[in-house]
Amino acid sequence: MFYINSINDKRKGTFVLKIKGIFKYMLTATISLLFIFPIYFMIVTSISSKHDIEIGSLIPTNFDSSNWIELSKGYWISGIRNSLIISLSSVVLTLLVGFPAAYIFSRLKFTADKHLFFWLLTNRMAPPICFILAYIVMFRSLGLWDTIPGVVLAYSVFNIPIGIWLLVSFFSSVPREIDEQAFIDGFSMFEYWKKIFIPVVKGGIAVCSFFVWMFSWTEMLIASTLTSAKAKPLTVQLLITLGRVGYGVQFGLAAAAGVMTIVPGLALIYWARLYLAKGFTFGRL
Amino acid sequence: MWKSLEKYGALVVPAILVIIFVVLLPFIAVINYSFQTPYSGDQFVGFLHYRSLFKDERLQDVFTRNLLFTTIALLTEIPLGLGLAYCFYKPSKTSTITSMIIAIPALLPGVTIGLIWRLMIRSTGPIPVFLRNYLNYIFEPFINPSQAFWILIAVDIWHWTSLSFIIFASALAGLDPTPTLSARTEGATRWQIFRFIEVPSLKFPLIFITLIRFMDSFKIYDEPTVITGGGPGLATEFLSMYIKRLGLDQWQLGYASAISMIYLFVVLIACFILIQLMTKGRGLSS
Numbered sequence: 219m220f221y222i223n224s225i226n227d228k229r230k231g232t233f234v235l236k237i238k239g240i241f242k243y244m245l246t247a248t249i250s251l252l253f254i255f256p257i258y259f260m261i262v263t264s265i266s267s268k269h270d271i272e273i274g275s276l277i278p279t280n281f282d283s284s285n286w287i288e289l290s291k292g293y294w295i296s297g298i299r300n301s302l303i304i305s306l307s308s309v310v311l312t313l314l315v316g317f318p319a320a321y322i323f324s325r326l327k328f329t330a331d332k333h334l335f336f337w338l339l340t341n342r343m344a345p346p347i348c349f350i351l352a353y354i355v356m357f358r359s360l361g362l363w364d365t366i367p368g369v370v371l372a373y374s375v376f377n378i379p380i381g382i383w384l385l386v387s388f389f390s391s392v393p394r395e396i397d398e399q400a401f402i403d404g405f406s407m408f409e410y411w412k413k414i415f416i417p418v419v420k421g422g423i424a425v426c427s428f429f430v431w432m433f434s435w436t437e438m439l440i441a442s443t444l445t446s447a448k449a450k451p452l453t454v455q456l457l458i459t460l461g462r463v464g465y466g467v468q469f470g471l472a473a474a475a476g477v478m479t480i481v482p483g484l485a486l487i488y489w490a491r492l493y494l495a496k497g498f499t500f501g502r503l
Numbered sequence: 504m505w506k507s508l509e510k511y512g513a514l515v516v517p518a519i520l521v522i523i524f525v526v527l528l529p530f531i532a533v534i535n536y537s538f539q540t541p542y543s544g545d546q547f548v549g550f551l552h553y554r555s556l557f558k559d560e561r562l563q564d565v566f567t568r569n570l571l572f573t574t575i576a577l578l579t580e581i582p583l584g585l586g587l588a589y590c591f592y593k594p595s596k597t598s599t600i601t602s603m604i605i606a607i608p609a610l611l612p613g614v615t616i617g618l619i620w621r622l623m624i625r626s627t628g629p630i631p632v633f634l635r636n637y638l639n640y641i642f643e644p645f646i647n648p649s650q651a652f653w654i655l656i657a658v659d660i661w662h663w664t665s666l667s668f669i670i671f672a673s674a675l676a677g678l679d680p681t682p683t684l685s686a687r688t689e690g691a692t693r694w695q696i697f698r699f700i701e702v703p704s705l706k707f708p709l710i711f712i713t714l715i716r717f718m719d720s721f722k723i724y725d726e727p728t729v730i731t732g733g734g735p736g737l738a739t740e741f742l743s744m745y746i747k748r749l750g751l752d753q754w755q756l757g758y759a760s761a762i763s764m765i766y767l768f769v770v771l772i773a774c775f776i777l778i779q780l781m782t783k784g785r786g787l788s789s
Binding site: 242243245246249250252253254255256257259260263272273274276311314315316318319321322323326336339340341342343344345346347348349350351352353354355356371372374375378379382407432435436437438439443453456457460461469472473476479480483484487488490491494495496498499 | 511512514515517518519521522524525526528529530532533536541587590591597599600601602603604605606607608609610611612613614615617618619620621622623625627628629632661665666669670672673674708711714715717718721722724725728729732742743746747750751756759760763764766767770771774775778
């Protein structure tokens with residue numbers, strides 16, 4: 219591998235090192251290109267003219283903003299708005315319901331810790347399609363079908379367990395002595411949360427919110443089956459655009475919508491990179 | 504402490520209520536459907552649906568395909584992610600930038616990944632053009648079933664190698680350097696260090712990435728739907744897509760429920776066995 223052994227390096231002389239260095243840079247460049255190029259190609263497609271898209275040119279010959287103008291019209295704006303509302307409400311719901319639960323779980327010893335974790339995993343590994351069959355019927359009869367609250371509620375099947383476990387992993391690192399001290403000083407529990415606990419764990423809350431947001435923003439299967447006209451998020455609109463076969467897919471428009479869907483992830487990646495491993499493993503790493 | 508925290512135990516109730524509503528009730532409903540013919544006669548049919556599972560050849564094809572897909576994806580993504588993690592886990596400017604770039608796909612929606620790769624592989628896209636012009640290889644995933652399957656695996660690798668990279672890189676960065684240093688002083692080779700020091704301490708991340716990738720790639724839906732739509736023919740139809748078509752498009756709710764029960768059961772059993780085997784029965788609580 220490219221683990222540079224500092225003792226051996228001195229013996230080997232600079233020539234080998236130089237070759238190694240060049241090789242390493244070439245590898246880095248190739249790998250970065252492999253990951254960047256497909257995304258670059260989508261961005262380019264979104265600003266290319268119809269002719270350029272048809273011949274698949276890698277560099278746009280002339281800038282064409284028609285796709286982006288189309289994207290700023292009513293239909294797409296409502297999708298973006300729905301996506302934003304769904305993701306934000308998912309974060310709020312998860313925090314409202316998950317924060318108190320996570321606090322209790324992190325403070326009370328309970329015997330079923332191991333089992334609870336496996337149960338959480340079962341929620342995450344259960345294929346969503348298994349629940350959707352029931353959601354369709356349930357939500358139709360409750361009037362939740364094709365509404366934003368319905369989608370938010372359906373997403374909580376993943377969001378709440380993941381949110382609780384992420385929060386617990388952050389809360390557990392706050393020593394219980396602080397709780398006890400606050401109690402002796404006469405704080406009520408909610409005062410203690412407001413004045414001390416939440417400021418201490420706000421990093422954890424941010425990470426939890428980010429992951430709940432990302433899940434809700436990127437989800438498509440549940441949303442595509444639970445919405446039809448009013449509550450369609452951006453991902454579902456994108457799917458519909460790509461599914462139109464009759465008169466050819468409008469790849470330029472789809473690419474512009476695709477660029478919109480990747481904005482939150484890209485915008486936060488510099489901050490999020492530090493927490494990605496923790497988030498994807500429910501704070502277990 | 505506040506007079507017995509137990510008094511505040513009620514704070515857990517909202518979370519439990521939501522979970523009952525979105526997990527437990529649907530689960531019971533699906534079990535119930537699987538013994539009936541809901542919305543087409545509403546009759547109790549016992550194990551009829553479960554018996555007809557064994558005669559369904561399309562289901563067997565789909566299931567085999569899912570297994571094959573998951574196996575290949577896992578066997579590629581995990582070593583690849585580990586290798587990349589070795590290249591870029593040490594803090595330096597280039598590694599930070601490169602690891603950010605590698606991490607991007609893990610944060611993209613599945614639909615968008617599908618779109619990106621459909622752009623790449625459509626007949627005038629860069630990949631078929633490149634293969635035709637430079638390697639003289641005809642690449643037509645929308646006509647050729649096996650090419651369609653392989654491109655879906657490639658897309659999955661592109662999408663999720665990021666995740667195994669992220670997890671391994673953070674695990675490697677958190678390793679205690681002392682054992683490695685002392686082993687090196689005593690003349691251990693790079694391979695020995697890897698085999699006897701790093702692999703044992705990477706065991707937990709390895710278990711985790713295997714689990715997560717197993718469950719996610721088994722329920723794959725977004726990318727095949729967007730890229731191939733299950734075609735050509737039924738060559739890239741996966742289990743989630745099949746259940747969706749049966750249950751929601753053809754409205755055979757009873758039979759679809761029976762399949763999804765088996766599906767759920769297989770995934771849960773497989774994950775349980777994986778956890779038990781890899782942690783030697785200790786569970787994941789460390």
